[in-house]
Amino acid sequence: MTTTLAPATKRATAVPRTAAPKASRARRTAVAWLFLAPFGLVFLVYTAIPTVAALALSLTDIRGADLRTPFAVDFTGADNYLRLFQDDTFVRDILNTALFVAVGVPLTMGVGFVLALALNSGISRLRGVLRTVFFAPVVTNVVAVALIWQYAFHADGTVNKLLGAVGFAGPNWLDDPHLAMPVVILLGVWRNFGIAMVLFLAGLQAVPRDVYEAAALDGASRWRQLRHITLPLLLPTTLMVSVLLTVFYLQVFDEPYLLTGGGPLGSTESVALYTYRQFGAGEFGMSSAASFVTLALVTVVSVVQFRLLRSRT
Amino acid sequence: MNRAARPALYAALVLCALLTTLPFAWGVSGSLRSLDEIRSDPGALLPHHLTFGNFTRLFETQGFGRFLVNSVVVAMIVVAGNILAASAAGYALAKLDFAGRRLAFGAVMAAMMVPFTAVFVTQFVITVDLGLADTLAGIALPGAALPLSVFIVRQYALSIPDELLEAARIDGAGEFRIFFRIFLPLAGPAVATITIMSFLNSWNNFIWPLVVAQSMSTYTLPVGLAATSQAAAHVTDYGLLLAGAIVVMLPVLVLFLLLQRYFVQGIAGTGLR
Numbered sequence: 001m002t003t004t005l006a007p008a009t010k011r012a013t014a015v016p017r018t019a020a021p022k023a024s025r026a027r028r029t030a031v032a033w034l035f036l037a038p039f040g041l042v043f044l045v046y047t048a049i050p051t052v053a054a055l056a057l058s059l060t061d062i063r064g065a066d067l068r069t070p071f072a073v074d075f076t077g078a079d080n081y082l083r084l085f086q087d088d089t090f091v092r093d094i095l096n097t098a099l100f101v102a103v104g105v106p107l108t109m110g111v112g113f114v115l116a117l118a119l120n121s122g123i124s125r126l127r128g129v130l131r132t133v134f135f136a137p138v139v140t141n142v143v144a145v146a147l148i149w150q151y152a153f154h155a156d157g158t159v160n161k162l163l164g165a166v167g168f169a170g171p172n173w174l175d176d177p178h179l180a181m182p183v184v185i186l187l188g189v190w191r192n193f194g195i196a197m198v199l200f201l202a203g204l205q206a207v208p209r210d211v212y213e214a215a216a217l218d219g220a221s222r223w224r225q226l227r228h229i230t231l232p233l234l235l236p237t238t239l240m241v242s243v244l245l246t247v248f249y250l251q252v253f254d255e256p257y258l259l260t261g262g263g264p265l266g267s268t269e270s271v272a273l274y275t276y277r278q279f280g281a282g283e284f285g286m287s288s289a290a291s292f293v294t295l296a297l298v299t300v301v302s303v304v305q306f307r308l309l310r311s312r313t
Numbered sequence: 314m315n316r317a318a319r320p321a322l323y324a325a326l327v328l329c330a331l332l333t334t335l336p337f338a339w340g341v342s343g344s345l346r347s348l349d350e351i352r353s354d355p356g357a358l359l360p361h362h363l364t365f366g367n368f369t370r371l372f373e374t375q376g377f378g379r380f381l382v383n384s385v386v387v388a389m390i391v392v393a394g395n396i397l398a399a400s401a402a403g404y405a406l407a408k409l410d411f412a413g414r415r416l417a418f419g420a421v422m423a424a425m426m427v428p429f430t431a432v433f434v435t436q437f438v439i440t441v442d443l444g445l446a447d448t449l450a451g452i453a454l455p456g457a458a459l460p461l462s463v464f465i466v467r468q469y470a471l472s473i474p475d476e477l478l479e480a481a482r483i484d485g486a487g488e489f490r491i492f493f494r495i496f497l498p499l500a501g502p503a504v505a506t507i508t509i510m511s512f513l514n515s516w517n518n519f520i521w522p523l524v525v526a527q528s529m530s531t532y533t534l535p536v537g538l539a540a541t542s543q544a545a546a547h548v549t550d551y552g553l554l555l556a557g558a559i560v561v562m563l564p565v566l567v568l569f570l571l572l573q574r575y576f577v578q579g580i581a582g583t584g585l586r
Contacts, residue, residue: 025410031488032411038398040417042458045443047424050435057435118326126323132573133330136337139569139576141517143535144558147542148340151551154355158339161356190336198577251430254519258539272430276520279434287434295431302426 058289064282073285080289090290092266093274100185100270101249108189108245109238112196117230119197120204131201135194142191146258149187150174177267180260184268187255192248196241203237204230243305247298340562343555344368351551367556375553376529377560380537384516387453387533391515394457395507402458403466403503404496408478409488418467424460429520437524447527456515462507465579469503470496502575509572510579516565534561 033040058080062073084090115134119127137145152158153173160170173179207230215225231238253272256262262269262277269277271294278287339358343351344367346360354361371377405411406418436455437446445451477499481491497504522533532540538557569576 025412028409029411029413032405032409033413035401035405035409035488035492036417038394039402039458039463040420042394042398042454043420043424043460045439046436046455047427047432047460048420050432050439051427053435053438054432115326115329118322121322123319123322123326126326130326130330132570133333135573135577136566136569137333138580139513139517139565141519141535141558141561141565143519143538144340144561145336147538147551147554147558148336148343151343151555152336152339156355158356158358161358190333195580198580247428251428253430257520275430275434279437279524284434284438291428291431291434295428298426298428 054288054291057284058292060285062285064284076285080285081293083286084289084293089266089269090271090274093269093271094293096181096266096268097250097252097270097272099181100188100252101246104185104188104192104249104252105242105245107185108192109196109241111189111193112198112241113200113238115193115197116200116204117226120201131198134197137191138194140191142254143258145191146187146255149183149259153183174260175264177265180264180268184256184259187259188249188252191255192245196245199237199241199244200234203234207233239305239308243302246301246305250297250301251294340555340558343551344559346552348550348552352549355551364552367552368560370553371556371560375537375541375557376532377534377537377557379530380532380534381560383449383531384534386449387522388512388515390450390453391456391511392508394453395459395462395511396504398458399462399507399511400466400497400500400504401492402463404470404492404500406463406467407470408473408475408496421460421463421467425464433521433524436521440525446525447531448525449531451525452522452531452533453515455521456511456518459507459511459514462511465507465510466500466503469500473499505572506575506579509568509575512568513565513576 059075059077060073061076061079119131153160155170155172155175159173163170171179173183211229211233212225215229220228251272252270253276256268256270256273257276260268262273271290275287275290275294278284278290342359345363345365346357347362347364347366350357350361402417402421406414406421440446440451443451445454473496478491478495481495486494517535518533519535519539522536523539526532526536529537529540534557538554538561541557542554
């Protein structure tokens with residue numbers, strides 16, 4: 001991003017300055033801000049103010065009933081945050097979210113990577129069709145897909161019927177505290193591996209062909225080419241995809257909300273679901289505090305992973 | 314690759330493709346089965362008798378006509394907003410020289426990184442204060458100028474030569490005329506990408522409309538579908554729910570098949586959906 005910014009800035013500033021004196025730059029600034037105004041308004045009302053306000057709310061004891069009299073609430077400092085971490089359900093939800101990330105990210109990346117490798121291995125027939133099919137889940141609606149998942153995974157559903165045909169008695173997936181999470185994660189993986197695949201495909205296509213030809217001439221096996229050429233060259237892509245998916249999954253809401261409502265016994269409740277539940281209960285202060293914990297986690301993950309990227313390359 | 318490996322690779326890929334499409338197949342097959350049939354044999358892969366009754370029931374008794382209209386209206390506001398507001402901002406950031414440009418671009422980048430879960434509570438409070446709770450405008454507005462769209466247009470605008478715009482300026486064209494008559498037509502691919510992205514974003518959005526819509530008259534399709542599935546009477550009425558799922562997914566899937574390139578560019582190019 002910064003690399004594309006620099007030359008463009010130079011070019012754009014160079015042209016008007018030769019053509020126009022000072023007064024015209026002031027006019028141009030006014031015109032430019034006019035162009036930016038509609039976006040700027042939406043940004044102020046729906047991003048900037050809400051972010052600052054959420055931070056402020058998280059330090060107060062505001063509840064839904066206080067909305068009409070926002071100045072009557074008390075400043076409570078870090079109380080909400082302390083209460084959060086004393087709340088066993090919040091700690092459980094943090095662990096659930098961590099599990100979602102720890103299993104979901106590698107699985108999504110693994111599937112995406114293997115499919116990208118396969119599609120990039122020189123096959124030509126069906127390549128476009130296969131790519132379309134693998135990417136299609138990305139554009140699906142999560143409410144719709146969650147219903148299909150419920151239909152397929154309920155006790156007498158299609159999945160258990162298929163399992164029965166090969167002699168397994170299928171469990172009641174979504175009502176079992178140990179099995180619900182894997183099914184929820186599977187839905188997340190299904191909806192996201194296409195993104196990983198497309199990003200890996202783009203990374204693979206950027207590796208020059210002659211590197212492989214040279215390695216093959218030197219007698220390197222396909223496996224060694226993969227380990228010593230493809231994987232190192234794909235490191236930036238890999239880190240980018242992992243940051244992206246980690247940030248997605250840290251905020252996971254739709255899949256557990258729709259499939260299990262966070263149950264059974266809270267086994268699939270994520271931090272975002274906790275935020276939503278507190279909001280629904282009118283605990284706006286607690287809800288904002290929980291959302292800032294997510295924001296902090298997202299920021300930390302992005303910073304750490306980008307540091308990692310920089311030190312490795 | 315050697316000759317033996319290639320058929321095996323194809324076989325594996327086709328198998329993966331079939332697994333990927335399985336949920337679509339389940340959805341379509343279930344939506345075409347009657348309630349009685351699903352009750353007596355819930356796990357059957359294919360319908361014994363095809364029926365379109367679920368689809369007619371959706372529109373006749375479940376209010377899906379209204380939800381569909383609401384979804385279309387919200388998407389139209391969102392897409393129009395992105396084409397105008399986000400393109401104008403992206404254009405200014407790339408092509409106009411002005412005081413505060415770096416600040417404005419920093420704001421766009423920061424806005425892309427704020428997680429929705431961090432702000433939806435206060436976004437909702439503001440929406441209530443503006444009197445937009447339970448309105449279609451309240452649902453549409455936060456998405457009507459996506460920072461992602463600004464970013465996409467800005468990146469594309471950088472590749473358009475300044476000379477084209479400068480020539481128009483020398484001919485005496487005003488800034489707005491240059492934007493509408495010269496820049497927008499040149500930025501076609503970027504505008505197509507943000508149209509698709511913002512449509513997809515609006516059509517599939519769930520949690521925000523769920524928070525803002527408080528009556529059936531403002532439900533969008535995903536919210537209406539979720540509400541239908543939570544109504545106790547429909548707990549086992551999977552045919553009806555799956556028909557709803559198909560109605561929600563079909564427009565996007567058709568668009569995706571027609572305009573794949575822009576979907577892939579938009580989503581993979583930015584990693585956001």
